[in-house]
Amino acid sequence: TLHGNRLIYVVDARQSLHFSQLFATSRKSGFAPAGVRLEHVAFGTMMGQDGKPFKTRAGGTVKLVELLDEAIERAHAMVSSKNPELADADKQRIAHAVGIGAVKYADLSKSRMSDYIFNWDSMLSFEGNTAPYLQYAYTRVQSVFRKAGEWNRQAKVDVTDVAERQLAVALAQFEDVLVTVGEGCYPHHLCSYLYQIATLFSRFYEACPILKSEGAVRDSRLRLADWTARTLATGMGLLGIDVLEAM
Structure with missing residues (x-):
C-alpha cells in the first residue's frame, strides 16, 4: 500500500x-x-487450539465466511433478546453491524506483533473491551440527544466535576493518538483509546446528570457528550466499524 x-x-x-x-x-x-x-x-500468527500455526494448505483453518455468519447470528440473538419489539429489518441491520464489528475489533485490538490462539468465544464476545461495548456507548449518547431538545451547541465546555475533567482531558488527546497510530501502524492503540473514552463517558454519565442539569452546566455537558460521540464515530470509522443510532 x-x-x-x-x-x-x-x-x-x-x-x-x-x-x-x-x-x-x-x-x-x-x-x-x-x-x-x-x-x-x-x-503475528494466529494459532490453532494446539498452539501451532494454522496450516492453510491442509485445510485446517476456519473459513472467514463461517466466522462472520456465526458472529451475525450471535449478534441477532443478542439484539432480539434485548429489543424483541424491533422490526426484523432493524434487527438484521444491527446484527450485521455488531457481528462484523466484533470480529474486526477482536483482531485489531490485539498488538499486531503478538501471536494468539483462535477461540470462537473470545473472538465473538460482546462483553468487555469489544466493538459492541463501543457501539453501545455511542448509542447511549444518541439517546441523550433524542431527549435533549434545544440547547446551545456553541456553549463552552466548562468542567468542574472529576468525571467531566477526566473525560475532557482524554478526548483532547485524540489527535495525538491518531498520529501515534498512523506512524507506527498499531491500530490496537486506537482500540485501547476508544475503550478508555467509552469507559470514562460511562463514569461521567453516572456521576454528572446531563438532562437534569440546567443552564450553562447542561449545555457544557451536552457539548462534552457530543464531543464523545464524534470521537467514537471517527475512531470506529477508522477501524472500519459502523456506529448505530440505537441497539
Missing part, C-alpha cells in the same frame, strides 16, 4: 528477513527512490 511517501507491506512477521533483503536490494538497484520509505508492517 502506498501512503504518500511510504510504501507499506503488511505481511506475516516470519517474512521479516525476506523484506529486509528486498528493501536493501531495491535501494541499491535504484528501484526505490531515496524519498520513499519502505516499511514491513509485520503481524
